[in-house]
Amino acid sequence: MxxxxxxxxxxxxxxxxxxxxLPFENGSITxxxxxxSTASGHRIVRAGRVVGWIAEPAKGKVLLCGKAAKERLESLEIDQHRLVARAWTQSALGSVAEIVPEAFEHSADMRG
Incomplete structure (x- = not known):
């Protein structure tokens, strides 16, 4: 990942x-x-709420995005895991939205 x-x-x-x-405006939760030491997935935060998801698949090499990634993260987090949160600037959020727009559930959340 x-x-x-x-x-x-x-x-x-x-x-x-x-x-x-969440206690920060924009960022990610890994x-x-x-x-x-490698991430299994990311949540993308905008305006203090999780609005996007990216996760590694159970099989294959194509990353999961959006609702499928959300479900995968929820199933992965049943086992021992740790979450690392980072706050971003609004422009960093916009950069991520340009690269992986599929991660967002609603297109309105892609604005950085």
């Missing part, structure tokens, strides 16, 4: 439940399984 833009680390405890407002 690839890395997303580096941002300022968010030290607060992160709750990725549906509808939760999921690492067990002791792995």
């Amino acid at each position: 690839f890395d997303l833009p580096y941002g300022m680390p968010v030290e607060n405890e992160i709750d990725v439940s549906d509808g939760v407002i 999921t690492y399984l067990g002791r792995r």
Whole structure:
């Protein structure tokens, strides 16, 4: 899995439940399984809410995006995992939206 833009680390405890407002405006929440140093997936945050998902597939090499990635992350996170959150600028969010627009559930959330 690839890395997303580096941002300022968010030290607060992160709750990725549906509808939760996060303690930062724009950024990402990366999921690492067990002791792995490579990411298993990313959540993209805009205006304090998770609006996009990218995840590695169970089989194959094509990344999952959007709703399929959200479901995959939820199933992966049943096992031991850790979440790392990073806050981005609005322009960094826009850059990610240009590269992987498929990650966003709604097209309105792609605006950086």
